[in-house]
Amino acid sequence: MSQPSRLQQDLAERILDLAREDGLIAGARLNESVIARRLDVSRTPVRAAFAWLQARGLVRRNPHRGLELISAPGLPDAGASPPDEVELALIRLAHEHEAGELEDAFSEQEIMRRYGLGRPEAKRLLARLADLDMVERRPGYGWRFLQEPRDPRVHEERYRFRLLIEPMAFLEPGFGLDRGWLAEMRERHRATLAQPWRETSAISFFEMNAAFHEGLAAASGNRFIHAAIRRQNQLRRLSNYDWVFGFERVEVNCREHLQILDSIEAGDLEVAAAQMRRHLQRASRLRWPDRPN
Numbered sequence: 001m002s003q004p005s006r007l008q009q010d011l012a013e014r015i016l017d018l019a020r021e022d023g024l025i026a027g028a029r030l031n032e033s034v035i036a037r038r039l040d041v042s043r044t045p046v047r048a049a050f051a052w053l054q055a056r057g058l059v060r061r062n063p064h065r066g067l068e069l070i071s072a073p074g075l076p077d078a079g080a081s082p083p084d085e086v087e088l089a090l091i092r093l094a095h096e097h098e099a100g101e102l103e104d105a106f107s108e109q110e111i112m113r114r115y116g117l118g119r120p121e122a123k124r125l126l127a128r129l130a131d132l133d134m135v136e137r138r139p140g141y142g143w144r145f146l147q148e149p150r151d152p153r154v155h156e157e158r159y160r161f162r163l164l165i166e167p168m169a170f171l172e173p174g175f176g177l178d179r180g181w182l183a184e185m186r187e188r189h190r191a192t193l194a195q196p197w198r199e200t201s202a203i204s205f206f207e208m209n210a211a212f213h214e215g216l217a218a219a220s221g222n223r224f225i226h227a228a229i230r231r232q233n234q235l236r237r238l239s240n241y242d243w244v245f246g247f248e249r250v251e252v253n254c255r256e257h258l259q260i261l262d263s264i265e266a267g268d269l270e271v272a273a274a275q276m277r278r279h280l281q282r283a284s285r286l287r288w289p290d291r292p293n
Contacts, residue, residue, distance in 0.1 A: 030069055088199065
C-alpha cells in the first residue's frame, strides 16, 4: 500500500496502545467501530490505520472472525513476557499517590529518580497519564495530579451517584448496542478470566471495566449519561490501578458483567438494569485497607 499519512500512523500506534492496555493476546478480535468510538475519530481513518497494520503483518482480516490481532511489540503472549517497566512504574505511582506519598505537584526528574526510568520512559509515562486525564502540565514547570488521593467519603458519594445514573441508562428510549461491541466485550472479559494475574494486570482490568460501563452509557443515546460515566472513569482510574482485592474479586466482576450482557442480548433491559444496580451495590461495599500513618 502507499505510504500512510501521519494521522494513519498515529492511529495505528494508538490502536496498538489500546491492545496493550487491554491485555489482548494474539487471536483477539478487533472491532473498527468500537475502536473509532474509543479514539473519538470516524471509522474511515481507523480503517486506513488497520490497513497499514495489516500490511505490517500485525493484524489480519479473517473471513469468519473479522479483524484479528496477530502480534505487536509489548503485547502479552503465552510465555508471559516480563511486564513493561513503564507499566510497573505506573502501578507503583498509583499506589504511592493513593497512599498520600506523592506531592500534588512533581517534576519529570522526580519521576525518573523515583521509579528508575530513563527520560524516554518517563516521558512515555507522563504522556500516558496526561492522555488519561490523570495529570496535567503546570504553567511554567512540572506536572500536577488532577485527582486527590483516595477518600472514603468520595468513594461513597461516587457510588450513590452511579446508582442513580447507570441502571437508568438501560431504560432510555434510544438504548441500543452494536453487536460488534458486545462480541468484543465478551472476548475481553473471557481473556481476563483466562490469563494469569500479574502485578500490572490491574491496568488492563480497569480499562476493560471502564470500557464496559462507558460503552453501556453511550448505548443509552443520552449524551449527559455518557459524559457523566466518562468523568467517573477518569476520577477513579488511579485509585483502581492500585488494586488490592486480588483475582477473586476480578472473577466476580467479570461474571456479573457477562450476566448483564446476556440480559441485554435477550432483550431483558429491565433485568439488566436490576443486575447493574446489584453489581454497583456490591462494588460499593468494597473497602481499601487503611494506610499506615
